[in-house]
Amino acid sequence: MDLTYSDAEQAFRAEAREWLEANVPTGLESGDTAAGFAQHLEWEKRLFEARWAVVSWPEAYGGREASLWEWLIFEEEYYRAGAPMRVTQNGIFLLAPTLFDFGTPEQQDRILPRMAAAEDLWCQGWSEPGAGSDLAATKSRAVRDEAAGGWRLTGQKTWTTRGAFCTHMFGLFRTDPESERHRGLSYFMVPLDIEGVTVRGFDRLDGDEGFAEVFLEDAFVPDDAVIGEVDAGWKVAMATTGSERGLTLRSPGRFLSAAERLIDLAGEQGEAAGPLLRDRVAQAWIDAEAYQLFTLEQVTTISEGGSPGARSSLNKIFWSELDVRLQETALDLLGPAAELDGPWSRGFLFALAGPIYAGTNEIQRNIVAERLLGLPRK
Amino acid sequence: MRFALTEDQAALRHAVRDLLARECRPAVVREAWEGGADAPGVAAVWAKLAEMGVLGAAVPEEAGGLGLGACDVVPLLEEAGRVALPLPIVETAFVAAPLLAAVGDADAVGGIVEGDLLVACALDGADEVPWAGDAGLVLVAERPGGPVTALRASSDAGAGSTVVAAAGSTLSQFPDALSAAESIDAARRVGILTDRAAATDLGATDEDCLAAWQRGALGAAAQLIGLSRALLAMSVAYAEERRQFGVPIGTFQAVKHHLANALLGVEFAAPAVLRAAWSMDTDAATADRDVAMAKALASDAAERVAATALQAHGAIAYTTEYDLHLFAKRVWAGSRSWGTAEWQRARVATALGLDKEGSSR
Numbered sequence: 001m002d003l004t005y006s007d008a009e010q011a012f013r014a015e016a017r018e019w020l021e022a023n024v025p026t027g028l029e030s031g032d033t034a035a036g037f038a039q040h041l042e043w044e045k046r047l048f049e050a051r052w053a054v055v056s057w058p059e060a061y062g063g064r065e066a067s068l069w070e071w072l073i074f075e076e077e078y079y080r081a082g083a084p085m086r087v088t089q090n091g092i093f094l095l096a097p098t099l100f101d102f103g104t105p106e107q108q109d110r111i112l113p114r115m116a117a118a119e120d121l122w123c124q125g126w127s128e129p130g131a132g133s134d135l136a137a138t139k140s141r142a143v144r145d146e147a148a149g150g151w152r153l154t155g156q157k158t159w160t161t162r163g164a165f166c167t168h169m170f171g172l173f174r175t176d177p178e179s180e181r182h183r184g185l186s187y188f189m190v191p192l193d194i195e196g197v198t199v200r201g202f203d204r205l206d207g208d209e210g211f212a213e214v215f216l217e218d219a220f221v222p223d224d225a226v227i228g229e230v231d232a233g234w235k236v237a238m239a240t241t242g243s244e245r246g247l248t249l250r251s252p253g254r255f256l257s258a259a260e261r262l263i264d265l266a267g268e269q270g271e272a273a274g275p276l277l278r279d280r281v282a283q284a285w286i287d288a289e290a291y292q293l294f295t296l297e298q299v300t301t302i303s304e305g306g307s308p309g310a311r312s313s314l315n316k317i318f319w320s321e322l323d324v325r326l327q328e329t330a331l332d333l334l335g336p337a338a339e340l341d342g343p344w345s346r347g348f349l350f351a352l353a354g355p356i357y358a359g360t361n362e363i364q365r366n367i368v369a370e371r372l373l374g375l376p377r378k
Numbered sequence: 379m380r381f382a383l384t385e386d387q388a389a390l391r392h393a394v395r396d397l398l399a400r401e402c403r404p405a406v407v408r409e410a411w412e413g414g415a416d417a418p419g420v421a422a423v424w425a426k427l428a429e430m431g432v433l434g435a436a437v438p439e440e441a442g443g444l445g446l447g448a449c450d451v452v453p454l455l456e457e458a459g460r461v462a463l464p465l466p467i468v469e470t471a472f473v474a475a476p477l478l479a480a481v482g483d484a485d486a487v488g489g490i491v492e493g494d495l496l497v498a499c500a501l502d503g504a505d506e507v508p509w510a511g512d513a514g515l516v517l518v519a520e521r522p523g524g525p526v527t528a529l530r531a532s533s534d535a536g537a538g539s540t541v542v543a544a545a546g547s548t549l550s551q552f553p554d555a556l557s558a559a560e561s562i563d564a565a566r567r568v569g570i571l572t573d574r575a576a577a578t579d580l581g582a583t584d585e586d587c588l589a590a591w592q593r594g595a596l597g598a599a600a601q602l603i604g605l606s607r608a609l610l611a612m613s614v615a616y617a618e619e620r621r622q623f624g625v626p627i628g629t630f631q632a633v634k635h636h637l638a639n640a641l642l643g644v645e646f647a648a649p650a651v652l653r654a655a656w657s658m659d660t661d662a663a664t665a666d667r668d669v670a671m672a673k674a675l676a677s678d679a680a681e682r683v684a685a686t687a688l689q690a691h692g693a694i695a696y697t698t699e700y701d702l703h704l705f706a707k708r709v710w711a712g713s714r715s716w717g718t719a720e721w722q723r724a725r726v727a728t729a730l731g732l733d734k735e736g737s738s739r
């Protein structure tokens with residue numbers, strides 16, 4: 001056990017803190033609206049120019065080659081400073097790790113710098129009308145066009161977050177028409193401005209127009225749009241969903257800072273908070289701290305060559321449900337004023353999506369039971 | 379930064395786990411229900427732990443121990459929980475031994491290290507004293523972390539000699555100060571303090587008294603994690619084997635999700651326990667808060683696991699012939715000792731500045 005950061009790591013923290021305190025913008029609209037998205041893009045470009053956009057990436061792509069520990073430190077400081085949500089997160093945290101693992105050098109050089117600079121904006125194309133939790137039921141298909149040297153995509157993707165504002169999408173398409181379930185799928189990257197692609201945005205529960213459905217009709221992409229081998233997309237996709245469930249989508253810093261804000265809110269309420277609510281506030285802080293400690297253990301494992309594997313499902317269940325409890329506690333502290341539009345009511349509505357996206361928590365519990373506890377599938 | 383046991387710590391843990399798996403089977407826990415610490419199987423486990431040095435692990439080397447820290451000892455206490463060790467290892471080896479060494483009571487420390495002296499504690503201000511029936515020494519405090527006083531066994535009875543007493547009768551080794559009570563977990567051999575004034579000041583500093591309390595809460599948390607892991611393992615094994623509607627009940631999502639939830643609580647409590655040990659070893663300013671958080675999480679996790687284990691097993695678990703109750707009752711009887719989850723959360727709340735005038739933060 002050594003729960004101290006090195007001098008170099010502390011210097012990294014100090015540098016991040018200083019820059020964030022001097023640069024974090026305030027008063028941005030939601031990044032999941034058209035106007036707010038544009039404001040967030042400005043912020044992303046500033047992050048990139050100061051080399052804070054993708055700290056863990058190679059320097060050649062705009063990163064700092066930060067270790068996982070430094071990445072955690074940066075995230076802590078990022079949320080501590082009250083910095084905006086990352087509208088680039090689906091690219092930099094989900095597609096990028098996939099490209100680092102499975103992409104060709106040509107793909108990496110072509111895609112990653114533009115992604116880091118927020119020039120290309122990536123959304124996910126996983127869910128379909130008939131394939132939600134059951135991702136292997138994917139029906140969208142890719143038909144070989146030998147003459148043109150590529151694939152023609154047809155189908156429909158949905159619940160695509162920020163799809164109406166993004167420039168590119170990644171997702172699974174069935175390349176082997178005879179195949180079933182998780183076999184015969186390939187992992188594609190698709191520009192959303194090509195012929196045959198139609199994007200329709202629609203409002204989410206929280207009122208932001210952050211959802212989209214994407215219709216594809218014979219849309220052509222070249223061979224270099226495929227990541228990994230043709231028909232082996234399931235394996236590639238599972239690597240991405242592992243990142244999404246686990247660390248990279250929700251670092252502990254986010255919840256630690258939310259818990260601190262909750263404590264401040266309880267302080268503002270004073271006596272009105274009462275002992276029952278104080279107990280829940282303490283529990284929320286304890287849960288955020290427990291998530292941090294679990295993560296430190298996990299990062300130790302990864303740093304020493306291990307893999308979180310199915311344990312990333314524990315992360316996903318825990319952070320998504322702790323977020324809902326934390327936000328509910330804030331609303332209860334606010335009382336009747338909780339219904340008014342504000343950071344906590346927005347935070348609550350946002351948190352409600354957590355147990356659903358990135359694999360519903362029911363699916364995650366199945367994974368925990370079958371792969372960690374070893375219970376029989378059938 | 380490295381959040382994991384060292385190789386040495388992991389090796390010691392495995393050695394203790396192997397020893398306990400061999401020597402402390404459920405049959406031994408049952409022996410303790412009848413005969414307490416003097417039952418042959420129970421006495422044999424304790425002697426083996428003494429031989430291995432575990433009972434003196436937290437005692438400084440100059441006082442005859444191994445001089446190990448909380449990060450070394452806490453994993454061993456988790457292992458003691460895993461087998462529902464029916465003896466006060468937390469109280470004796472982790473709370474009392476370093477405290478007695480600090481006040482220079484070489485006889486008592488020697489007795490502990492040799493395996494001849496068992497210590498019971500009521501440092502949370504309650505009158506209930508778990509393990510009193512086995513103890514030659516009882517440590518008492520009026521409030522958590524407060525000054526520690528001691529009741530020593532009368533010379534007639536002799537330290538370490540235990541007699542199974544009927545509920546309500548006086549414990550022979552403490553004739554004027556403790557009476558026997560029945561616990562839902564008979565292995566705990568609870569006594570009730572009838573005369574606090576009989577306890578004499580130990581002469582420990584405020585700092586040492588607080589640290590003793592913290593070690594107790596931390597050790598109890600570690601044991602609850604071990605108990606939880608044992609209960610979960612039994613439940614998973616049962617769910618794989620038990621068939622209904624022609625299939626193992628572990629294939630049903632309802633059962634899977636219950637067990638997944640139980641695991642979730644344990645997996646997020648265990649790192650908090652290890653962190654609290656680190657905070658104590660490094661005299662961190664947050665040590666008290668970190669111990670409180672660990673105990674709150676461990677108590678809640680263990681209660682959830684015990685309830686889940688009972689439900690996953692069904693009727694077989696609601697018997698005393700099946701072993702599960704030996705573990706579940708240790709949880710139900712012990713999760714509220716050393717500060718309930720609510721009490722510990724209140725301690726965290728205070729540390730966070732969430733007191734009544736929360737705005738003072």
